[in-house]
Structures are given as C-alpha cells and as structure tokens.
Amino acid sequence: MIFSVAVLVSHLAGAPPLSPYQPEPNELLRARQLMLSRPNECVALTNYFLQRKEVDPAQMINSRQDFDHQELARLYRTREQSLAAWQIQALCQANEGLLLPADASINQAIELARRHHQPEQQATGLLLKAKLSLARQQPEQAQAQLDEAAALLGPEAAAPLYDALQLLQAGTLLHLHRFDEARQAFEQIRRQALQQGDALQQAWANYLLGEYYQWLQQGELALAHYVETLDLLSKRRQYYLKAMAADKAASLYAALGEADKAVQYASLATTEFELLGNPPLLIGSLLNLGRVTRAGNDANLALVYFFNALDLVKLQGDAELMARLHLEIGHAYLLLQSFDEARHYLGLARSAFERSQDIPRQIDTLLQLGRLHLAQQETGLALLQLERAKQLAEQRDDVPRLIEIHHQLAQLFESSGNMSQALVHHKAFHAYFERASRLNRLLTQSLVQGNDLQLQQERELTELRRQGEDLQQDRQRFALLAASLSLIAPLLLYGMIRNHIRSRRLQHDNKELNRLLLLEPRTNLPNWRQLMQRLPQEMAKRQQRSEQWYLNEAEAQPFNDKIYYFLLHVPFMVDLSERVGLEHAAAIQKKLGDYLQGRIHPKARIYDLREGQFIYVISQRQVVDLNQTLSSLERMFTEFPCQFELDRRLAIGIIGHPFLPKAPHALDDMRLGDILYLAMAAALQLAERTGEQAWVELLAVDCQQAAFFNGEIRHCCIQAILKGLVKVNSSHKKQQIDWHALAPEPAAPI
Template identity: 25%
Template sequence: MSASRWLFRLLFIGMISFSTQAKIFTTPILAEANELLQTNPEQSLVITARYLDQRRLSAPKETSRVHINDETDHSVRTPLSTVNALQILAKAHYLLNQPDKALAAIKQASDISAEENLTFSRLESQLIRADIHWGNLKNNARSLKMLDNIDADITSSTNLMLDSQIKRLQYQLLMQRSIIESATDQESLAEKGFLKAKRYLINLDDPGELIHYQLVVGRHYFKHGHYDTALDRLLSGYWLAVEHDDQAQTAIANYELAVLFEQRKVFDKALEHATQAGEFFEHYDRSRPLAKTLELIASIYEQQGRYNLALVHYFNALDQENQLNSEIRSARLRLNIARVYLQLYNYPKSEQYLHHTRLLATQTGNEAILADAQILQGKLDLAEGNIEEAISNLQAGLIAASRIGNSDLQLTGESLLSKAFEQQSDFYNALLSQRRYEQLFSTKQQAQVKNNVEVFKQQQRMLERSLHLEDLERQQFESSKALYKQKNVTLFLFCLTGVIFILLMRRHKTAKQLQARLLRLRNDFYTHPRSGLRNLRMLTAKLPSSLQQSSANFEQWHLGEIINEPLSDRLRFALFEVPFLKHIYLKHGYQQGLELERQFGEYLTEQICEPARLYHFSDAMFLYIEPNSRLDSAPDQLAGSLQQLVDRFLENKHIDNRIRIGMAEYPFLPRAYTAINDHELLDILLMATNAAREVSKQESGSQWVHLSAIDAAPAASFASDNIRRSCIQGIQNGLVKIQTSGSCDISWNNDHVSDKNIS
C-alpha cells in the first residue's frame, strides 16, 4: 500500500480515535464542531475559533468540582465549555497535521482544567496531548510515557470523578495504548489491550463507541495480515453504523472495507464500498476524504486495466488536493497519473507529470515519492529506449527504496533493471538483478497470507449473513408460522416414516422367508438325491476363469458355486468308481439299493474332513479333492486310503469291495498353471478311471491309474481343443507319466478312437 494511502488511513484513525471522546454538549455550536471533526476538520476549526473569539470567558457560578455548562448568555462561555472548545480545536489541528497549534491549544485546555479543578477534562486533555505526540510527531516513547502518567493520575483521582467517567477514561487509555502497540508491531500486546478495552466498552453502553471499537480492531487485524478477522470486525462496524444511521462512520467503514478488498484483489466489492464512501463525502462536501476516496477508486480502475476511468478519477482527486494545498498528496497523484499515461503509451504526458512530481517531492523532502518517481522514470526511459538513463534512474530509485524499506518498489525496480541490463547485453548484471528480485519476491511471498479470492468472498458472505441473524428476531410472527408448518411436516414425515418402517419390516420378513427357501432349494439342487453328497451339476463353461490366476497367488478351484472354498494351488484329484452301487439295485431292489447308497453317502460325509472334499460325480463315481503339499507322494497311498474307506463301510456286508481309481494333480502341467482348466482336468481323470476299469477286467481286485505330466512338458503340447487326444499324444511322446496298480499294458488308442465316434 502506498505511503499516501497510509497517511489517509492515519487521518481516519484520528477521526475515529477522537470520536471515542464523544459526549453530550449543551452548546449546539460545539456539538456541531465536534461532529464535523470526522469528515471536515477545517470547518470544525473555523466554527470553534469563531466561538472562542466571539465569547468571553466567565467565572463559574460555583466552585464545586461539578461544573454546570450554563450558557443562557450567548456572549460568555463557561470554563467547561471553553475547555471543550479548546479540545476540539486541538483535535482539528491534529487532523490537519499542525502539531504545534494542536499542542498549544491542548496545553491551554489543560491549564484551564487544572485551575478550575476539572479533573475529568484535565485527564481528557492529557489523553489528547499524548495522541498528538503519537499521531503527528511519531514519538511513541513519549506518548506511552504520558499514557503511563495518565493511568497513575486516573488511579489517584477516582474519588473526584463519577464511575462512568473513570470507565470512559480507562477505555480511551487502553485504546490509545493498543493503537500505538499495533502500529509498532507489538501485535500480541495490542490484542490484549483491545480485549481489556472491550470490558469497559460493555459498561459504557454507547453504540458510537462500539462502532469505533470494531473499526479500530478491524484495522489492527488488517495491518497484521489477519484478513478474515479484519473483515469480520469491519463488517460488524459497518452494519452497526448502518443500523444506527451513523452516516459518517458508515462512510469510514465503507472506505476501510474498500481498502481491504482492494488489497485482497476483490475489485468488484472494493469498488462498491469505495463508491458508497465517495457519494457520502461528495454529498456533504468533505474535500479531504473525498480526494482520498477518489484516489482509491482510481487505483482500483488502474489495477483493472480501465485506464481512462482511472485518469478521470485521478484528475478529480488532484483538483481536490490542489484546493487543499496538499503538496505531498498532489505529488503522489501526479505520480499515479504519470504511471497511467505510461500504460497508455503517452510518453510526453508521462514525462510532464513525472517532472512535476519530482519538483513537489523535492520541495517537501518526501523520499518515498522521490524513490517511486525515479523507478517510474527508469521505466519510462526503458520504454523510450534510453537504456543508460534508465539504468541510472533505476539504480538511484532502488537505493532510495532500500533506504526507506519499500519492498514492493524494490521488486519493481529490480525487475526493470534486469530487463535494462539484458537489453544492454550486460547479462551478468541482469542475472544479479534477477536474483535480487527473486530473493525479494520469495521473502514477500513467505510473509503474505495466501487466501483464494473466491474463498474470501464466500467468507465475507457468510459473515454478512451471520450479522443479519438479529433481523430474524424481528420476524417472530413469520417464524411462529414457519414453526407451525414445520410441526405439521414433521408429523407427516413421522407417520410416513412409520409406514415405511412397517413396509420394510414386512419386506425384511418376506426376504428372510425367500432366503430360507432359496437355501433349501440350493441345498436340494447341489446335493445328490440319493447319496446326499454334493454333486457337480453346476459345472458350466464359465468356470475356467476361476483357474486363470498367476502362479504367485494361491489357486482357487471353483466349480460353479459348489466348490468355492479357497485351497492351496496344489491339489490332488481322484475319480473313483464303486461298482457295487450299480449291482446293489439289480440284486436287492430299488429300496435296498437306495438305503445302502444313502448310508454310503452319510458315511463318506463323516469320514472326509476339510480341507479335503468329496463330490458325487455320477451314479457310481465320486470325485475326491485334497490339498497336495507334497507332489512327490506316491499315488498308491491315496488309492489305499480310498480303498480303506470302502472296506470299512462294507465290513460284514458281504458285498464286492472293488473300486477303480483315476488320479491326477493340479496343476497337471507343473510349468503352466493355467494351461489345463477344470473341464479338461475332469476329462483326464475320466481317461485314467476308464484305464483302471480296463485293467480290472484283466486283473482281480481294485485298480488305479495315475497320470501326470513330466516337469519339462511344454504347455503348447496340450493347447488343442481335444485334451484326450493331447494326452494320448503326450503318452506316446513320453510327456505324460503313467503309474498303475496293474501289471498289464494299457491301450489308449481305443479310448481315443471311441471318443471320435460320439456324435
């Protein structure tokens, strides 16, 4: 923010600071003069000076410490009204930056207060004097020392003042001290002081004081980069001023909000508030604040790239400042105008206003404006191609900017200087300037609080809505009606919820019944109707995908939804035929055969323990699956185990106990886990079981045949669409190893030929 902007904000600080000392004046002239302090201190000065000149000081009617401001005779003024007039006079000189006259007036007010034993007025005058030393003379040490003395005087004079007067003085003392601490970067101390002041403010019950407090604290948070909290405070002050129809403080709040939004680059809101403030100052002919507001509006237009509008407002502000004979303000405005002309490529005009700026800045000795003017002159020289002059002006401007600590100006200067050196082909100095620019930019970025513009707008809207909550209390009748409607809606929703709950309960009950029925149906469907064992009727063409997993994962053998337990990736399969189940029906009839098969199924269910599984494959054939962690285990062990199962069941039953077993492992091909799917593996098992049947025809007793591919068997050998033919070719080529309990040769060609004749 520019130095002129801070100067104007200091003017507003003084206005608001003095508004805290607002009190009831029995003399209308002084009341009017006190009100004009906020927006037109020149007029206030004229009115107060006329009042003091036209009336003579009279002695008080009584010597008690309570002085009555009785001015029925308009040719005289009492000591109390004289002190009040001198205080207003000092405030006006303070706001016009005339510290000598301000101190003289306030000293006179202090002397009269001491002579007339006006304790409250004397302490008030001392507070004003401390504020002048801080605001005009920037002597914060002396100002703080004076505030310490005032604090001691208040403590020792409590018996001479009313309780309300003591609280007001303590509030003013805390506010002045906190403002100084905030300006001198003692943020935590200032914040504590503002919190203490708020306790006294509650007891004062003064809306004007509350508005002043919100604006001052909002400015404090803004100065220290707490933009969200600053927005909250400033909006609170704004809406309070609107509610109490305090137009002067509403205009000040509008200006402060415009500065905040302009700083945060929310130009639409900044322009809205600045326009409202400008309308007030223009309507009441407040020249000084109007000039500053016009400059703010012009700055917003300039940042938006609307240079013609910016020029119009800069010229209007310059006219106001020329009437006020403010050379520093005029110099700053001319500098802004020169910058806009440069943006419009009107170099002669820019040069003209820059020349006037340097003259005025030299006369006033303002280093900030001189530094800014030199940087802008360097930019103009660079645009006109005067590289040497540009470098000279930029370097001089950077030295001045560094001396006054203006980092924004240094950033601009280093960027322009880098470009100038680059155009001069002095790349080394250009690089140095660029590095200094990057260091300054990095430091600035680290010090700034990054807030998104949209988030900032949203927070502003939320704060405004929260501040309007009080309006809801005024709508009690509408709220009562809304509450009545809400009760009806709630009752309706409650009834609707009850009906939905009943329907859901009924639906849940029906779903449970259907689920139980589904479980029974699935149990019946997946269970063999005679043995009670699980069957394989759900084996479908979709099942091979269940085996298509990498060798790094455990293989899961899924057969439809029947065999869905996850097992190891190594499985041993045995398809065994029990011939007595065929013969029992022929020899003993259907009922006896059915009972024996049911008993056999129950027996197998009891004997087979997880993770092994057993399925009823067909009428007399069963599929047995178990994990096989040891692939080198002998197949005759599994055949022996199955034979023992059958033997134990047929013990003392005098029934043929022979069985035929076909065995294989999964993966059938050790080097390719997904080469053989479940259908093909079953085909291999059927081949092995059929071979065991052929062996049993030639040799007595139970027989078994075990097929397994050798370790080096390639997956491509089994890639045809006929796994039986592939297995026979593998047997002939020595890729499939055959183990059997029989001693006779097995003919595999017949099996293959018969396979082709099936239509």
Template identity: 25%
Template sequence: MSLSRWLVSALVILAASFTSHAKIYTTPILADANELLLTSPEKSLEMTNRYLAQRRLSNPKELSRVHVNDETDHTVRTPLNTINALQIKARAYSLLNQPEQAIRAVREAERLAQDNTLAFTILETRLIHAQIFWENLKNSATALRMLDKIDQDIAKSEALQLTKQVKVLQYQSVMLRAEIASSLENEGDAEKLFTQAKRYLPSLEESGAMIEYQLALGQHYLRHQHYDLALDQLLGSHWLAVEQENNAMVAQTNLALATLFEQRKVFDRALEHATQAGEFFEHFDQARPLAKTLALIASIYEQQGRFNLALVHYFNALDQETRLNHDARSAKLRLHIARVYLQLYNYPKAEQYLQHTRQLAKQSGNEAIQIESQLLQGRLELAQGRTETAVSTLQAGLIAASRIGDRDLQLMGESVLSHAFEQQNDYYNALLSQRRFEQLFSSKQEDQVKSNVAVFKQQQRMLERSLVLEEMERKQFESDKALYKQKNISIVLVSILSVVLLVLLRRHKTAKLFQERLRLLRTEFYTHPRSGLRNLRMLTIRLPNSLQQSSANFEQWHLGEIINEPLSDRLRFALFEVPSLKQIYLEHGYQKGLELERQFGEYLKAQVCKPARLYHFSDAMFLYIEPNSRLETAPAQLADSIQQLVDNFLIKHQLDNQVRIGMAEYPFLPRAYTAINDHELLDILLMAANAARLLSKKEPGSQWVHLSAIDAAPAASFACDNIRNACLQGIDNGLVKVQSSSAEEIIWNNDHESDKNIS
C-alpha cells in the same frame, strides 16, 4: 501496494480522531459543533470561534451565580465550557491538518483546566494533545510519553478511578497505543493492546464504540495483510454502523472495505464500496477522505487498464489534496499520474509530472516517494530508449530502496533493471537482477506464508475454543431448557390458580355489586320517594320485546304493565285520592308532612296483602288492584273497604278522612279482554276519580264513582285514540253504566278537559 498501505494508515488516523468523544455538552452550540466534526470540521471551527468571541469568560467571583458547567447567563462562558470549546477547536484544526493551531488551542485548554483544578478535564485534554502529536506530526515518542503520564495520573488518583468517565479515557489511551504500535509494525504488541481495549467496551455507554473498535482492529489486520481476519472485523463494523444508521461510520467502513477488496484484486466489490464512501464524503464536502477515496478508485481503474478513468479520478484527487496543502500526498498522486501517462506512452506528460513529484517530495522530505519517482524515471528512460541512463537511474534508486528497507520498491526496481540489462544484451547482469528479484519475492512469499500460518494457528485456536464453547453452550442449553420447562409449568399452574381465584373474587364482588344495585333500584327507583310505596314511574315506557323476555324474572309492573294477571282472571281497580296528604304540608310543615306521609305509606303497605297490590300513583292518589273473582260484588263494598283503611290512619292522626274514589274493572269490556290496555284503563279511572272529586264539592264526605261497560257493549265503540271521549259517548249511548255514592247528577267534562278549579 504502497498506495493501499498509505490509504489504510490514513483511515486509521481518521478513525482514531473520532473515537469516543461523544460526551454531554450543556451548551447547544458546542453540542452542534461537536456533531459537525465528523462531517464539516470547517463549520465546527467557525461555530466554536464564534462562541469564544461572543462570550466572555466568567470571573471567579461570578461562580456563585454561574455554575462551573452551567450557563444561566448567555453573555458569559464557564471555564469548563471554554475548555470544551478549545478541545473541539483543537480537534477541528487536527482534522484540517493544521497541527500548529491545534497544539496552540489544546495547550490553552490544558492551562485553563489546570487553573480551575479540573482533574478529569486535564487528562482529557492531554489525550487530545497526544492524538495530535501522533496523527498530524507522526511523533510517536512524544505521544507515548504523554500517554504514560496520563496512565500514571489515573493510577495515582483514587477519586478518578471510581468514576465511570475515566474508563473512556483509559479506553482511548489503549486504542491510541494500539494504533501507534500497529503503524510501527509491532504487530504482537498491537494485538495485545487491542485485546486490552476490548475489555473496556462493556463499561462504555456510547453506541458507536463497538463500531470504532471493530473498524480499527480490521484496519490493523488489513495493514498486516491478514485479509480474512480483516474482512470479518470490517464487515461486522459496517453492518453494525448500518443498523445504527451511523452514516459517517458507514462511509469509513466502506472505504476500508474498498481498500481490502482492492488489495485482494476483487475490483467490482472494491468499486462498489469506494463509490458509496465517495458519495458521502462529497455530499458533506470532506476533502481529506474524499481525496483518499478518489485516489483509491483511480488505482482500481489503473489496475483494470482503464487509464482514462484513472486519470480523471487522479486529477480530482489531486485538486482535493492541493486544497489541503498536502505536499506529500500531492507528490504521491502526481507520481501515479506520471505512471499512467507512461502506460499511455505519453512520455512528455510523464516526464512533466515526475519532475513535479520530485520537487514536492523533496520539499516534504518524503524519501520513499523520491525513490519511487527515481525508479519510475528509470522506466521512462528505458521506454524512451535511453538504456544506459535508465540503468544508472535504476541502480541509484535500488541502492536508496535497500537503504530504507522497502522491499516493494526493490522488487519493482530489480524487475525493471533486469529488463534494462537485457536490452543492453548484458545477460549476466540481467540474470543477477532477476535472481535478486526472485530472492526478494521468495522472501516476501515466506513472510506471507508465515503470516498465513500464524493466521491459520490463530483460527485453529479460535475454532477449538468455539467447539469447546459450543459443547458447553449445548449442555447449558439443555439445562436451561429443562429448567425453562419446569419454570413454565410452575408459572402456568400459578397463573391458572391466580386467574381462577381472581375470577371467583371478581364474580363474588360483581354479584355483591349487582345485588346492591338491585336493592337500590327496587328501593329508590321503583318506590315513591316519600311514601315508600311502589310507584308507576315506568308506566309510560315501552321496552322492546327482547328486554321483556330477558327480564321475565322481574314483576311485570317494572316493565310498565299493571295488568299482569292471566286472561281468565278478572281484576278490580280503585284509584283513590286522599286530599289530607296535600294539606298536612301546609298545616304542619315540610318535615312533619314527610314523616306523616312515610308513616301512611308504611301503614298501607302493611295493611294490603297479596294478591292485592297498591301503587302510589301521584302526590295524593293511590292505585289499588285486587282480584275480582265474584262479579256480583258491589262497588260500594270496595269503596267502604278503602274508606275504612284510610280512616284507621287519618282519624288516629286527627286528619280529614275524606276520600275520593274512582273504580273500574278489568276487562272493562267483558266480551273483549284485550280491547282496553293499561294506559286506557288508567284514563278511565282518572275520569271516575275526577267525577268523585266534583261530587265531593257538592256534597260533604267521601265520594266514589264506578264505571263499567255493559255485557253487550261492542269493542268497536272504544276503538279510538281518545278513550275518554269513547267513554263519554258510551255513557250517552247507554253502553257504560255509572254508579256512584251520590244521587246528584254527574257533569262529565268533554274533550278530555280537566276541571279548572282543582282543589
């Protein structure tokens, strides 16, 4: 039991040394050194010493160039970063159990903080100083005096009380006081201090603060044998550390849980947690906690009767403690080794290690180890048959144990002494020793019962509070639920109204946008840019049937078709060219030409009435379409109508009124409506217009040419890829009738070739 309590005390010191030091360092080297304190204090000390050696301390004159906490020049170190480095150095020495060097470093840091009047840093350094006095020197009086001075300085400074950082100092101070009170067996004061420290947790921004608090409180309960409370706190700390992936804290909580399960004799769980902790400490070469873990595992094996495994782990732990020069712990481990050898009946080895134990215990001044070694010496002498010597040794050890008030040692001594008297046949003294043993055991049991009663009362109060809290939470939940329903209904209604409004606004905006796009499309894309008349820009594009079906509300010419009348109707087409439109740009300039062409387009648009249609085919060419219900209408009438239409505008503007007109009808073949499509019909019109142009070169004035297939013309005569060649052959064969405004013979261009002398 004494080994377990020693391990718990050591764990408390280890946890306190790592409490809430997570602050921001402006220098990456110091930040890395601070991180390495948990895993490798030797490496951290090496980095800090190198930082202090390689950089010089900035002078007061340089503070205008180098801020007190900012190092723009990597050859100097600011006073604040120097103090931070000394603090890390002191904590590293403390972890390495070198208190003299740690105190020297922390005093230097405190002096430098006072020289630079850094109030918060002074208090922070004094807190580290107090931790060293307690953790390494066990000087509780000096540590408490320093903590009192820190609290007084914080209370006097209103500026410090307004900062958030001072909460960290106050939390650390209260936690250190709680650890000291717990170790000094002031259980009530320790619990009050732990409760006080818990109030600071919400104001701390460090993620590991709750883990460290639960670990320290669990170790306090474990030290005072409140196992249920300890298990609750330690498990909470363990799983919170696992959740935050804080491996260092996971290892510490594993070691604390292993100690708890070892005291409760749950050896399988104790071995599981101790092994996990040992793997972490061994990986990061942390000799101090590794030695404690190995000693704990050895104690478990010893209690299980697996003495060989226990010896192996005791020896490994002894190697680690020898490296750390811990005489007291080395003496304790040698005592355990001697006890194992005694149980293995290897008396010479047990005698050898007991002798070493007494020497080391005497050097370290640890009276408890000396007494325990004396009692174990009595057991050894009794086992060797030296009963009288054993009785004397045991009686001397019991007197010393009663003087220091160690009940566990008295119980062990009285049990062995009773057995020794019994071997001497001194049954009276054996009975007296047995009665003293029973009295001590009864007293211990009473204390345990009192402790259990106190724990039970505390659990009862907690249960009562939890029941009241549950009822309050239930009522609050019902109120929140009703409010939540009303809130959700309101939110849903508002959301629906908002969505409907947004949809309506969106649809209105989209409709306006589409209308504007459609207007622009009709105005700009489907009209000629100069005349403003509809053009045949999409005549060469064949859209898919699905698009044609979905766009049935558009005019058919939008889809590239100019023949959009029912098959029962007939159409007359006239493709006329106005050469004056080409000349006005040359004669009057670009701006004047644009203006006249726009006026001409507006004029034609106003004059042509439905069902007739007019398209701007190319620069000076226009396509006119009208129904042709009367087959006997002469082409000359249409030509005269177009001539008169053009004359009314051109003569007014004193322009040449010459017009060249090519005409044809749909269906071009009366016996086959679908034999000639719109593209082929345009080719026929272009042939006729070209013929009219050639005639105008021979004779002055306007000319027109009309092409039409005879009624008996077969559709097969025009079933070829080149409609122009088919028409030429039809003219030669008499299948196509040619009418014109001139008596001159028309010379047709073969093979789809255009005239080289285009005017």
C-alpha cells in the same frame, strides 16, 4: 489529520452539560459542526470565542434585568463554555495536523478543570491528551495519562467517558505491542457493547480489532472485521468510521487481487468522505479509488478520479499532494499508452519530488519513467532512469523498491540481448526477494505464536459469531412476524368480509337510488332528470341524420325522421291535492302513472314534469297522422277512470326535432325547450278562450333561416311566426292566438 481513535470526536468533542439558563453560543455550535469537515474554520471560531472575558455564572442570572442578561451572554463566556471551547479547539487543531498547538489547548482545558475541581472534565481533557500522545507515537505517555484519567472517574461518571477510556486503553496496548492484552481488551469491549445494544461502541471495537490484525499481517481477519464494522453501521450516519473501514477494506481487497470488491469499497469510502465534507480526506479517498480502479484495468475511469482529486488539491495548494497525483496520473496514461501525457505528468512529479527531497516517491517516478522509455524502445534513456533509481534505493536500503528495480533492469537487458547483465540483475532480484521474505517470516514469528492455528480459530469464531447473530435476528423477526400475523389475520379477514358485505349493500343502495332519482315519486313515471339524461344523445342522433339528409342532393323528399315532442298541460293535476286531499291525490297520481304506462304507444315515452305537465315523445316514423296521435292522447286522459270529477281539457304544445332540418345545430336542448313551452302557452291561450281542448304545433318552414334565431329565443320565435318563417298548426283558428301577449316583458323600473 484525523486519528484512528476518533471515537472521542463523537463522545468528548462537545461541551460539558451546561445549566438550562446557559445555552451554548453559536460560535461553539458551529465549531462543533465543522470539527471534522473544516477544522481550520473550527479553530478560528474557537479562537474568536475565547477572546471574550470570562464571567461568574451567577452574573448571568438576573430575572429583573433581562437586557443585562442578554448582553452578558453575548459578550462574555462562562467557565463551562471555556472548558468546551478549549476541548473543541484541541480536537480541531489535531484534525488539522497541528499537534503541538492542540496539546497546548488541551492543557488549558485540564488546568481550568483542575482549578475549579471538576474531575469529569479533567478526565475528559486527559483522555484527549492521551489521544494526542498516541498520534505522536508516545504510547507510554498515553498510558500514564489514561491511568490518571481512570483515577478521576467515579462510579457516577457518564457512560460515554468509560466507553472512550476503554477504547483508548486497548488502543494504547496495541501501540505498546502487547498484542494479546490488546485483543482481549477489544473483545471484552465488543461483548459488553453487544450486551448493551451499543452498536457504535461495538463498531469501534471491531474496527480497532481490524487494525490489530493488520499489525499481525493477517489481512483476511482484518478484512472480516472491517466488513463487519460496515454492516453494523449500515443504517447510521457515522460517515468518518464507515469511510475509514471501507478504505481499509478496499486496500486489503486490492492486495488480495479482488479488483471488483476493492473498487466497490473504495467507492463507498469516497462517498462517505464526501458526506463528511473534509477535503483532505476526500482527496486521499479519491487517490485510493483511482489506484484500485487502475489496478482493475480501467485506467480511463481511474483518470477521472485522479483529476477530480487534482481539482480539490489545486484549491488547497498542497504541492506535495499535487506531485503524488501527477505521479498517479502519469502511471495511468502510461497504461493507456498515451506516452506524451505520461511523460508530461511524470516529469512534473519528478521535479516536485526532487525539490521536496522525497526520495521514495522520486524512486517510484524514476521507475515509471524507465517503463515509459522501455515502451517507446528508448533503451538508453530507460537505463539512465533505472540506474538513478537503483542508486537512490541502495542509499536507503529500500528492499521492496530494489526488488522492482532489478526486475525492470533484467527485462531491459534481456530485450537488448545483453544476457550476462540480465543474469546479474536476476540474481540480485532473487537475493533481495529472499531477504524480504526472510524478514517477513521473522517478523510474523515474533508477533504471533502458532499463527496458522490462531488464524483458523479466529476465522471460525468470526463466522460462528456472525451466524449466531443472524440466526438470533431471524428468530426474533420470525417470532414478531408470527405473533403479528396471528393477531392481525382474524381482524383482516373480518374486515375484508365486512367491507365486502358493506360494499355490496352500498352498490345495491346506489343502484336503487339512481333508479328512484330518475322517476317521479307521485306517478312513478320517468321524470325530467331522465329526460335531460337522454335528450342530448337523442338530439345528436337526429342532427347527424338531418345533416346526412341535407348533404344527399339526390333525395328531393322532405326530412321525415324527426322526433315529436308533445308538451301536455293536464289541468286536474295542477290543484289535485287542494281539491280532493293528499290521500286521494296520491292514489289518483299513482293510478294515473300506471294507467299511462299501459296506454301509450309501445315505442313512445312519457315524462312527468310536475305542475300538471307531461312530455310525450314519439318518433315521426311511428306517427301515421298527427291528428290521430293527438286524438289518442286526448282520449287516453278522457278515459282515465276516476271517482272524482276532473278537468280533462288538455292544452298541448307540439314541436319536432330537428326544428331546423337544414341547420340542426342551431338550437340546443334549452332553446328547443323554450320553443316547446311557447307552443304550449299558445295552446293554453286557445283553451282559455274556447273552453275546449286545444293544441298548437310550431313548424319551421323548409328554408335557410337559422340566423334568424340568434338572440333571445322566445322573442326570435314570435318574430319568426309573425314573419311567416315558422308555420303554426292548431286545433282552432290560429288567428285567435295573441302572440304579442306571449312575448316576455321586462320588469318595470322601480
């Protein structure tokens, strides 16, 4: 049982402020967290804590005995902690429905505060005691307690105490049926909260105003206040208040016949109660959600909610609540025309209500059983159930239920053809209906003067207030947005232009850097990076053509689509800087690069590998005669104009790719490069021995010899040359080449 004035839970349920050296014990912290979700555990924790002995706070401070201080904090409680424990226990007992024990607990807190001259804590206890008095329907006693609490609060008292006092005073006026004063008090609280920006206090005032209008049977105004409460708390974690407001809104929408809205708000209430973690409240919310869903002609979904609630009730063992759920489930099955299930659950509900002497719900169950028998055309059984229901309702003079019973009896006799009895029950139905209407009119007239005018005024005021708040918020947002845009727009524009210019400059610099990275800076010729960038694609293309040639059995001619790689060793480029100086060397290298670009074949390429080495690349289709191409290369360097004496004796290594036409994938670019450097090494050996220009070409014979080249490629290639698997062409006698001298030798062990 959690009361409608539960604002005290958030404001007053906790302990009073403790000294910095007195942290709140774990038991009280945990109890405060469980106050709404599991009040029975909260009571157990506070009982356990109150078993400690009370000690003077001065004993808790001893800077020279830390161990004693820790032991005292664990085994004893201070006066402030005792006050907090009694207050928390009172609220937890009240939330569990134990009103008398709750009153005893709060009396302990009040007496403790009075004995130690703590007026604020004494006032806190009196506010809680007034709250309990309202729950027991004793508003006069609550009024006296609130007056005593107000006298204790001085001007320096905490603002939350004043807020709680105002809400409780207004709620007490409502229970005393002083409706005009209550409405004025709630409106005053709401205006103050709006001015102070206290959305929670404003929400509570709105919620209690909704209860005020429900007292006056003005459902539309009550509904407007409940919805406004939910709007104020939309982004706050006030689960209990949001759940209660949504639950009330769902009931009012259901009464107005707006099933979709009723289901929406009932679902919201269930979600908030689930977040709150209080099983009884969650069960009640699921029950209400099932009812409004069933009223919206979705009995199947309603059964889901009812059975979810039933599972929770079985865990708690509440027989009365279980009987109510059996009644609702039986009603839902009856709407679905599942008569066997309806009979089973309605029978369980009837037995339980008879045992507990719950006459009103026993009447409701008999009415549903009467409808069940009518639906199965069991007129006699239906008449027995309805007559028993009529007898019980007449004993209690229960006018609303008598209206429904006579309506059902009139339908029963009409369906059976007994028109005289049907007429009797129709007359009784209209008599009770007129009596209920007359009572409602008298009650409404006694509660409200000028009801229609007030209703219209309140509607207009509520709508104008909401429109004004929305307009004010829109103006503030617009002003903030306009100011922000006026400040940010020039900065954004400047940033965009600056970033665009910087991006363009960086893109240009990046392109230029990429271009320069692919050129040798001394000669401005393409360098090894550009060679390695292009080499894999070029090799893959030739490998594909070689495979096509090999698979085409009709072609008998040898493969003639190789690419020749000439690795040139230019002696004068090796030590040019040492011989002529940096300045002249730089000019000669630049001049050589420009010169070579203009002298090479239009479809050939030349790369500067540094260290006096160049690679000349040309397709076999552009080479009419290899000797002629070699003469052209030698002549190109011989005719290079230079003022200094240069050593122009070239040593050239030559290979073609694919090196193995029938196994083009056997050698990758690195292994191919090793063979090319081996050919150039042989040419250098010839040039040193003869003192002339020299060239060496390595050419694999046309057979399946790919397996021979597995392993260290330079060694394998020399062995292949010696075995005749690789043919050697050279500018001089090839017998002058010492291939063993060109084999790599491992380092001698140290």
